[in-house]
Amino acid sequence: MTSSPDRPETRSAQREQTPEQIAEQQTAAKRNLWMHFTRMSSYTNSDVPVIVRGSGQYVYDQHGKRYLDGLAGLFVSQIGHGRKEVAEAAARQASELAYFPLWSYANPRAIELAERLADLAPGDLNRVFFTTSGSEAVESAWKLAKQYFKITGQYGRYKVLSREIAYHGTSMGALAITGLPAIKEPFEPLPPGGVRVPNTNFYRAPAFVADDLTAFGIWAADEIERAILREGPESVAAVFLEPVQNSGGCFPPPPGYFRRVREICDRHGVLLVSDEVICAFGRLGYYFGSERYGYQPDVITFAKGVTSGYSPMGGMVVSDRLMEPFTEDTATFLHGVTFAGHPVSSAVALANLDVFEKEDLLGNVRANEAGFRATLEKLGDLPIVGDVRGDGYFYGIELVKDKATRETFTDDESERLLRGFLSHALFDAGLICRADDRGDPVIQLSPPLTCTQEHFDEIEQILRSVLTQAWSRL
Numbered sequence: 001m002t003s004s005p006d007r008p009e010t011r012s013a014q015r016e017q018t019p020e021q022i023a024e025q026q027t028a029a030k031r032n033l034w035m036h037f038t039r040m041s042s043y044t045n046s047d048v049p050v051i052v053r054g055s056g057q058y059v060y061d062q063h064g065k066r067y068l069d070g071l072a073g074l075f076v077s078q079i080g081h082g083r084k085e086v087a088e089a090a091a092r093q094a095s096e097l098a099y100f101p102l103w104s105y106a107n108p109r110a111i112e113l114a115e116r117l118a119d120l121a122p123g124d125l126n127r128v129f130f131t132t133s134g135s136e137a138v139e140s141a142w143k144l145a146k147q148y149f150k151i152t153g154q155y156g157r158y159k160v161l162s163r164e165i166a167y168h169g170t171s172m173g174a175l176a177i178t179g180l181p182a183i184k185e186p187f188e189p190l191p192p193g194g195v196r197v198p199n200t201n202f203y204r205a206p207a208f209v210a211d212d213l214t215a216f217g218i219w220a221a222d223e224i225e226r227a228i229l230r231e232g233p234e235s236v237a238a239v240f241l242e243p244v245q246n247s248g249g250c251f252p253p254p255p256g257y258f259r260r261v262r263e264i265c266d267r268h269g270v271l272l273v274s275d276e277v278i279c280a281f282g283r284l285g286y287y288f289g290s291e292r293y294g295y296q297p298d299v300i301t302f303a304k305g306v307t308s309g310y311s312p313m314g315g316m317v318v319s320d321r322l323m324e325p326f327t328e329d330t331a332t333f334l335h336g337v338t339f340a341g342h343p344v345s346s347a348v349a350l351a352n353l354d355v356f357e358k359e360d361l362l363g364n365v366r367a368n369e370a371g372f373r374a375t376l377e378k379l380g381d382l383p384i385v386g387d388v389r390g391d392g393y394f395y396g397i398e399l400v401k402d403k404a405t406r407e408t409f410t411d412d413e414s415e416r417l418l419r420g421f422l423s424h425a426l427f428d429a430g431l432i433c434r435a436d437d438r439g440d441p442v443i444q445l446s447p448p449l450t451c452t453q454e455h456f457d458e459i460e461q462i463l464r465s466v467l468t469q470a471w472s473r474l
């Protein structure tokens with residue numbers, strides 16, 4: 001049989017591992033590898049899924065089987081997989097200067113990237129502090145807020161407000177900001193100062209605002225003000241919010257929400273940190289999610305899509321105003337990590353942004369997002385689909401037991417549905433997405449920004465078939 005070298009099936013077959021290699025790899029994976037947020041016992045009697053390579057919107061496992069990467073890895077692979085030009089940028093940089101610290105030194109790629117991000121970021125967000133992950137970015141933003149207020153004489157401000165069920169990372173400080181009790185409890189006591197406010201889940205809005213999205217948004221924003229007043233404004237440093245809240249299943253902000261939050265922060269001298277670890281770099285059709293919803297943060301935290309995962313990187317873009325006291329006399333932000341502004345990661349980020357520009361990926365998201373929404377909304381005819389919500393290329397589908405009453409599943413049912421069936425069934429059907437019950441049960445989608453209607457159709461078909469089976473097993 002003759003076939004084109006570009007055909008994915010052909011290329012996967014060429015690189016397939018032998019059964020012996022696969023068996024050895026499985027033994028080593030089970031004996032030596034500790035996977036994150038993973039019940040390792042679930043692999044006692046089944047194979048660890050091993051993803052060996054990627055191409056475009058697809059990845060391939062050790063058997064050569066193809067999957068549509070409906071989650072961009074973990075909200076990361078914006079430009080898709082297998083981009084030679086990005087890999088080559090990394091190789092070039094590694095042979096020129098693989099590493100040098102940002103502690104007292106700069107390197108050319110970190111400088112170029114900081115300048116480029118400052119150009120892209122809204123308003124006076126002109127100063128870039130690099131990290132190596134999203135948790136470190138969030139941790140850094142809290143530390144900056146605390147030190148900024150100390151250095152400017154507001155010694156009591158250290159508390160942080162964030163929303164219920166929101167995920168802001170796992171390091172101790174970031175975990176104190178995270179709003180998911182179950183992943184915090186084993187590590188308590190956490191650093192003091194984390195305060196929760198309601199999220200913007202309109203599907204589960206309190207009855208008195210359940211029919212009016214705008215009123216709901218104003219109520220949710222005003223809850224932030226009430227929390228600030230309750231805690232004492234002189235003790236509150238910052239509010240951390242995602243443009244679209246990921247955890248819980250993609251809650252977009254209601255109209256007017258962020259305008260109100262900005263006013264509240266200004267009124268009480270509290271910093272607004274836009275945690276855009278997921279929502280930056282095109283996920284919502286803009287370089288930064290705050291642009292989409294028209295608000296001006298004091299700090300933006302980022303990670304993931306800045307390199308599309310070709311190398312790890314995170315950071316925060318900070319307003320001139322916050323940087324200003326650190327430019328005087330002996331003032332120093334007493335914080336840093338070894339690999340910040342890593343030359344290879346910086347070169348990768350620059351090459352990643354080149355792809356964004358060359359292929360107008362923001363334009364692709366804006367042109368196709370309505371099609372993505374409409375395709376997912378077709379699933380609304382299934383009895384198990386309660387709500388389809390999101391923006392850009394970032395959607396959550398909430399699953400319910402009773403559509404009319406919006407009754408959700410019990411913990412046991414949710415366990416059986418998500419872990420016992422859906423996660424495996426979707427993967428077996430060739431779709432990588434997330435079946436999550438940290439809030440109410442949802443399926444989340446966040447595909448590469450290169451996706452078009454054919455990929456949305458593939459997603460819809462797989463979801464339709466697997467969700468139909470799930471319903472019949474209930």
Ligand SMILES: Cc1ncc(COP(=O)(O)O)c(C=O)c1O
Binds near residue numbers: 135167246275
């Ligand atoms: C909004 C948000 N903040 C912070 C983080 C933590 O990022 P990382 O896993 O890179 O530490 C995440 C991770 O998904 C996130 O979604």
